[in-house]
Amino acid sequence: MRLNSQFKTQNSKLQKLVPLLLDWFAANARDLPWRRTRDPYAIWISEIMLQQTQVKTVIPFWNRWMRELPTIEAAAKASPAKIHKLWEGLGYYTRVRNLQKAAKQIVAESRRRGNESQIKEKSKTPHVVSYKFPDNFDDVLALPGIGRYTAGAICSIAFNQPTPILDGNVIRVLTRIFGIEENPREKETNARLWQIAGELVGRAKTTKEAKKKKTSRPSRSSREINPCSFLNQSLMELGALVCAPRNPQCPICPVRKLCVAFHENCIEELPNLGKRKTATARRFVAFVVERDGRFLVRQRPAGVVNAHLWEFPNVEVAAGILPAVEPGVPPGGKNARNLKPVNISRKTPGGKMPPSTAGGTSTATLLAHVANNLGLELRDAKPLSTVKHSITRYRITLEAYRAYLGGMSSTSPHSKKVKSGIRVTRPSEAIGVWLTPAKLDSLALTSAHRKIVERLNSKMAQPANGDP
């Protein structure tokens, strides 16, 4: 490609792009709930939710969050259980924990300022504290969980500041328009893209078009009197609606006349993101253990993926121990539905996972290994469901088995030795807690384990079919 030499970042091109983008956005922007407000708190929540998540998925979550926690103070005060429950299904839970940390920081800072003013004025009446989201880019960037993109988005959308944004959508649009063939993840190329994004939003602030709109049609209000917000959102929206990764809608694109990739017919080659890391397959086995109508669940500890969320006891098993599970095939293989329920005790071989063999390890041995690992003694284990999902570069298969508590392995580190010298089981303390199905519904579970609960509920709603 002879792109860079032919199409450099030119002033005239930047100047032409700005009104095209502003006009297109005015006519084509989706009516999203967070676009009806300039409340920085509401915009912040939307931006955090939109990280790694599609707009259509976020809408009901955002509406629910704003209904339940409509202010920064409410978000700061909410219990961990509440924020995790409101986030359940969105994934990447570090986002919501950082969000609350930031809310607490804003509240504490607002109180400190209120106290200072009171002291300064020598007033005996405490100041009414207003919990104000910072309106300065550096202060926003300093908040937990907020990077350069999010700070730029909040400051431009809520405060109409000329702060650039650069995410996957914007990178795609800019590399194509400007014919940037280098990898945008490389430092210099990335810096160049930030510079272009900065120039565009800076020009939006001063463009004649923006000024004209500001005075001529005030009735169209917020969008037109906020050119920085408008410009940044136009780049995001163009990437989402028109300049898609595959099959972009070039014939209806407002900037096609200025687009290098369109003229050079190299759209599919841009952005040049280099080789993708290959996905790694991981496999987990979980037990839905029942005792007297209650199920054993545990809470994930702090500092791990999906920290504080709830799940059924499970362990990771090495790939290749059993034949791979195919979509639509229950855990344990094609004949698993006909499997005889497996009783798993410490006498069952399985303390040590045998190496993979051509035919795979038997289901009973696998389950015995997992149960021993968890310190559970089970009976009547039967396949319940298989959930497949991806987290970052991992393709995860979670196989769930329903079983009944038979006891606790005496060799388990979870078992407890009492004075008599006899080991007794204390699963509710050692592994987790026993909860009713109704209580399970009220907890924040990881998405995969929520699917297991749904499967369990539908199974329990069915008439008895011979299951124990």
Ligand code: SF4
């Ligand atoms: Fe993207 Fe096509 Fe528009 Fe260029 S013309 S910005 S490739 S949609």
